[in-house]
Amino acid sequence: xxxxxxxxxxxxxYRALCEQxxxxxxxxxxxxxxxxxxxxxxxxxDTKEDxxxxxxxxxxERFEDRVPVDDGDPRGQLVELVELFVFGGDRxxxxxxxxxxxxxxxxxxxxxxxxxRRQLAENDAHVHATVAAVVERGIETGAFRExxxxxxxxxxxxxxxxxxxxxxxxxxxxxxxxxxxALVSDVVDGWLVAG
Amino acid sequence: xxxxxxxxxxxxxYRALCEQxxxxxxxxxxxxxxxxxxxxxxxxxDTKEDxxxxxxxxxxERFEDRVPVDDGDPRGQLVELVELFVFGGDRxxxxxxxxxxxxxxxxxxxxxxxxxRRQLAENDAHVHATVAAVVERGIETGAFRExxxxxxxxxxxxxxxxxxxxxxxxxxxxxxxxxxxALVSDVVDGWLVAG
DNA sequence: CGTACTTGACTGACTAGTCAGTCAACGATG
DNA sequence: CATCGTTGACTGACTAGTCAGTCAAGTACG
Numbered sequence: 001x002x003x004x005x006x007x008x009x010x011x012x013x014y015r016a017l018c019e020q021x022x023x024x025x026x027x028x029x030x031x032x033x034x035x036x037x038x039x040x041x042x043x044x045x046d047t048k049e050d051x052x053x054x055x056x057x058x059x060x061e062r063f064e065d066r067v068p069v070d071d072g073d074p075r076g077q078l079v080e081l082v083e084l085f086v087f088g089g090d091r092x093x094x095x096x097x098x099x100x101x102x103x104x105x106x107x108x109x110x111x112x113x114x115x116x117r118r119q120l121a122e123n124d125a126h127v128h129a130t131v132a133a134v135v136e137r138g139i140e141t142g143a144f145r146e147x148x149x150x151x152x153x154x155x156x157x158x159x160x161x162x163x164x165x166x167x168x169x170x171x172x173x174x175x176x177x178x179x180x181x182a183l184v185s186d187v188v189d190g191w192l193v194a195g
Numbered sequence: 196x197x198x199x200x201x202x203x204x205x206x207x208x209y210r211a212l213c214e215q216x217x218x219x220x221x222x223x224x225x226x227x228x229x230x231x232x233x234x235x236x237x238x239x240x241d242t243k244e245d246x247x248x249x250x251x252x253x254x255x256e257r258f259e260d261r262v263p264v265d266d267g268d269p270r271g272q273l274v275e276l277v278e279l280f281v282f283g284g285d286r287x288x289x290x291x292x293x294x295x296x297x298x299x300x301x302x303x304x305x306x307x308x309x310x311x312r313r314q315l316a317e318n319d320a321h322v323h324a325t326v327a328a329v330v331e332r333g334i335e336t337g338a339f340r341e342x343x344x345x346x347x348x349x350x351x352x353x354x355x356x357x358x359x360x361x362x363x364x365x366x367x368x369x370x371x372x373x374x375x376x377a378l379v380s381d382v383v384d385g386w387l388v389a390g
Numbered sequence: 391c392g393t394a395c396t397t398g399a400c401t402g403a404c405t406a407g408t409c410a411g412t413c414a415a416c417g418a419t420g
Numbered sequence: 421c422a423t424c425g426t427t428g429a430c431t432g433a434c435t436a437g438t439c440a441g442t443c444a445a446g447t448a449c450g
Contacts, residue, residue, distance in 0.1 A: 001428095001429085002428090002429085005429080005430095020307075021303075021304065021306070021307040022217075022218055022303070023217055023218040023304065024307070026404085026405065026406085027405080027406060027407085028404090028405085028406095036430080036431090037430070037431050037432070038406085038407085038431095038432095039407090039408085039409090039430070039431055039432080040429080040430055040431075042406085042407065042408080043428095043429070043430070043431095044429095046407095047406080047407080048406065048407090101306050104302075104303050104306075105303050107299075107303075107360070107364050108217070108299050108300050108302075108303035108364075109216065109218065110363075110364040110365065111216070111296050111299075111363060111364065112215075112216040112219070117364065117365055117366065120364055120365050121365040121366075121367070124361065124365055124367070147381070150373065151373050151376060151377050151381075152377065152381075154358070154370055154373040154374055154377065155354060155373070155374055155377035155378070155381070155382075157357065158353075158354045158355075158356075158357030158358040158361065158370065158374045159350060159353045159354040159357055160353075160357065161353075161356070161357030161360055161361065162352065162353030162354055162355065162356030162357035162358075162360070163349070163353040163357075165302070165356055165357070165360065166319065166353065166356065168305075168306060169302045169303075169305040169306065169312065169315055170305065170312055170315050170316040170319055171312065171316075172316070172319070175349055175353065178345065178346050178349040178350070179349055179350055179353045181346060182346050182347065182349065182350035183350070186342070186346075186347075186350070186382075186386065187350075187381075187382075190386065191381065191385065191386050196394085196395085197394080197395085200395085200396095221438080221439065221440085222439080222440060222441085223438090223439085223440095231396075231397090232396065232397050232398070233397095233440080233441085234396070234397060234398080234441090234442085234443090235395080235396055235397080237440085237441065237442080238394095238395070238396070239395095241441095242440080242441080243439095243440065243441090
């Protein structure tokens with residue numbers, strides 16, 4: 001029952017953040033979105049910051065759950081990961097946009113918030129390692145050229161992140177498709193597999 | 196004299212934004228940093244939003260001034276652009292970091308602010324066109340393979356943006372070097388010039 | 391003198407957080 | 421079986437403080 005309420009608060013906080021933006025977000029906004037009193041929020045989370053740190057953890061957890069496991073074909077899995085990170089997989093594009101907008105808002109707070117920084121670093125390391133592992137396996141199976149897996153993962157993920165930022169901040173969804181094409185056709189198929 | 200005061204306010208706003216972050220930034224913070232009263236800020240800028248929109252324009256202008264002009268060698272100029280965008284050129288790395296942190300904070304507001312969105316879109320288009328033009332010239336001179344200049348520019352700039360975000364938000368400066376290497380050695384030298 | 395610039399004191403709206411108290415559920419006890 | 425006490429979840433009213441923005445009054449300067 002408590003867990004259920006906390007979940008309800010998380011979802012309300014997420015929606016309120018998407019609507020108001022981090023800078024304008026108030027506890028009252030969240031309470032309104034949650035159909036409860038501000039006091040309930042403070043009952044479950046001591047401070048506004050605690051609540052938002054919990055939200056970040058919640059969102060990152062939800063995100064990591066969507067990253068698929070190994071399936072044998074390195075090239076196919078790498079392309080699948082790129083698709084997932086760029087377009088959000090089978091999720092609605094608007095939902096994917098809202099999620100990434102919220103994540104960007106939280107990410108932009110990291111330089112001023114140690115707790116945010118730690119959580120993002122942990123998540124980034126996990127995603128980075130996942131991609132690097134696929135590249136490494138591709139090299140082992142002979143499917144990929146002998147590249148530096150870390151560097152390749154950093155390259156792919158940086159490009160994906162950059163495209164998402166551009167999409168979110170200026171609404172350029174052509175950037176998503178362009179970068180997907182560049183990564184799949186040029187980097188993966190045109191350079192990585194062309195051993 | 197008016198222009199001088201506005202410039203002083205811009206610099207103070209920039210410093211205050213770097214120190215406090217967008218969400219916590221107050222007009223009093225800016226006034227303190229400027230050694231003036233809040234009222235002076237309101238004399239020159241009607242609202243806080245006006246002031247921050249002006250700051251974004253100011254920062255983008257300063258940034259665009261740093262982008263070098265054509266110099267004949269496409270490969271050299273492309274690498275120079277990558278270096279500039281990743282490491283800030285000849286500027287101090289801390290200064291480059293502060294600048295990009297401030298830009299990220301402002302960028303994260305774009306989804307909720309039309310004026311920010313327009314300015315960022317204009318700037319992005321300009322930078323994008325600059326890089327695409329260099330790629331195009333490289334193709335014309337025979338230095339580069341016959342790629343899609345737009346897509347290549349989007350790819351390069353996205354990766355640079357992504358690396359910067361990672362550097363700024365979780366402090367990973369290895370990401371900067373890794374992505375620089377991937378772009379210069381793999382994308383430019385390993386793929387683009389290898390016609 | 392008047393125009394451009396700058397200030398300190400002020401205000402009303404809004405903010406995070408507190409606190410006493412309500413209410414339903416539940417177990418114990420006579 | 422009835423009633424009492426306890427507990428956890430939750431609320432509405434409140435407070436102390438902060439915020440952007442205003443305004444009358446002043447100064448410097450051409």
